[in-house]
Amino acid sequence: MKEFDLEIVTPARVCYTGKVESVTVPGSLGEFQVLVNHAPILSTFEIGGIKVVENKESSLYFATSGGTVDVIQNKVLILANAAEKPEEIDVARAEKSAERARNRIRESGKEIDIMRAEASLARALNRIKISTWR
Amino acid sequence: MPTLRDIRGRIRGVQSTQKITKAMKMVAAAKLRRAQDAIINARPYAKKISVTLGRLIGDEERENSIYLAEKENVENILLVVVTADRGLCGAFNTNIIKEATAYHKKMMKEEGKNVDLFCIGKKGYDFFRKRDFNVVGNAVGVFQGLNPDKSNQLADLIIKPYVEGKYDQIYFVYNEFKSVVSQKIISEDFLPITVRFNPEEKKYIDNYIYEPSRKKIVEYMLPKYLQNQVWRVLLESNAAEFGARMTAMDNATTNASDLMKSLRLTYNKARQAAITKEILEIVSGANALKKSGS
DSSP, X not given: OOOEEEEEEOSSOEEEEEEESEEEXXXXXXXXXXXXXOOOEEEEEEEEXXXXXXXXXXXXXXXXXXXXXXXXXXXXXXXXXXXXOGGGOOHHHHHHHHHHHHHHHHHOOOHHHHHHHHHHHHHHHHHHHHTXXX | OOOHHHHHHHHHHHHHHHHHHHHHHHHHHHHHHHHHHHHHHHHHHHHHHHHHHHTTXXXXXXXXXXXXXXXSSOOEEEEEEEOOSSOOSTXXXXXXXXXXXXXXXXXXXXXXXXXXXXXXXXXHHXXXXXXXXXXXXXXXXXXXXXXXXHHHHHHHXXXXXXXXXXXXXXXXXXXXXXXXXXXXXXXXXEEXXXXXXXXXXXXXXXXXXXXXXXXXXXXXXXXXXXXXXXXXXXXXXXXXXXXHHHHHHHHHHHHHHHHXXXXXXXXXXXXXXXXXXXXXXXXXXXXXXXXXXX
C-alpha cells in the first residue's frame, strides 16, 4: 500500500477526496511533500500551489491562498482558505483583481490597506501563475 | 346572510392572496435550492476545522488564549440572536425569539447574570429593541448578498467586546437547517471555544511535528475558526429561513384553495336559493292571477 487518504476542504466546498500517492504543499517553513506513512505533522501553509499525485498517470494541481495541513495516521486533511483547479481559474478576473490591488497600493496611504492590497495582489498573481499548470 | 356580491368579493380577495402566496413559494423554493447547496457544502469544513483545532488544544493553550480560557465567574453574557430579515415564514422567527427570551429570563432572573443582546436579522432586532432588553448591536440585511467578507466583518464585531473583556461568554441562538420542512433551534456556546481533543488520539498528538510552531498555528487557527462558525451559522439560518418560508407559503396556498372551495359552495347555495325564491314568487303570482280570473 503506497496510498493514503487525502481530503482538501475549503469553507465553500469539499474540493478533493480520494486515495493518493503524494501531496506537496507550500508550507510556511518551505514546501514539503507528504508520502505514505508520513510522521504526524500539523503545519500552516501559504499562498501557492498544491500538487496531488494520484498515481503515475494522473496528478492534479490546486491554487491556494493558505490554510493548514494535518497529517495523522495516513490521513491527510488540508483545510484551505480557497482551492481552485487550474482549469477553474478565471484568468481575466485574476488579472483585473491584480490590477485593482496595484492601484490601491499606489494610491493608498494607510498601512493596513497596503497590506491587504499586497495580500490580494499575491493571491491574484498566484492564481494567474497556477492557471498554466497542467 | 351575506349577499351574492359580498361572497363574490371575498372569493376574488382570496384568489389574489393565493396568487401572492404561490409566487412567494416559488421564489422561496428557488432561493432555497441555492442556500441549501451553500450550507451542505460548507458543513464539512466547519466540522473538520474543529477536529484539527482539537488536536492543538491542550491545557497550556486553554490557559493562555483569551478565546479558550473559561472564566471562573461568568457575569456578562452576550446573546447573539439570529432571525430572518423578513417575515412570512411561519414560526421561524417566533421560535427563535421565544428561545432567546427564555434564555435571557433564566440567566437574568434565576442566575443573576447580565445579558446583552446582539441581533442578526431585522425581525429579532425589531422585537427586542422595543422591549425591555439591552440590545448592544445589530446586523440587519446581512442575508441579502451574503458573502464571506460580510460575515467576517460581522464576526469581528461580535468577537471584539469579548476580547476587550466586556463579556465573559458569548452564546448563539439560531435555526439550523435540518430539511426543507424542518428547522431545529440550536443554542450553543460561541466563546470561549469549547473544542476539545479526542482522548483516543492522544498518543498521536504527543508526537506531532508543528510547523512553524504549535503556538503560531493556534494563533492562526482560532480567529479562523470563529469566523467560520459565524459563516456557518449564517448559512444555516439562511437555508432554514427559505425552507420555512416555502413551507409556510405552501400551507397558505392550500388553505386559500380550501377557503375558496367553501366560499364557492356558499355562493352557489345562495344563488340557488335566490333562483328558487324567484320561481316561487312567479309561480305563486301566476296562481293568484289564475284564481282571481276564474
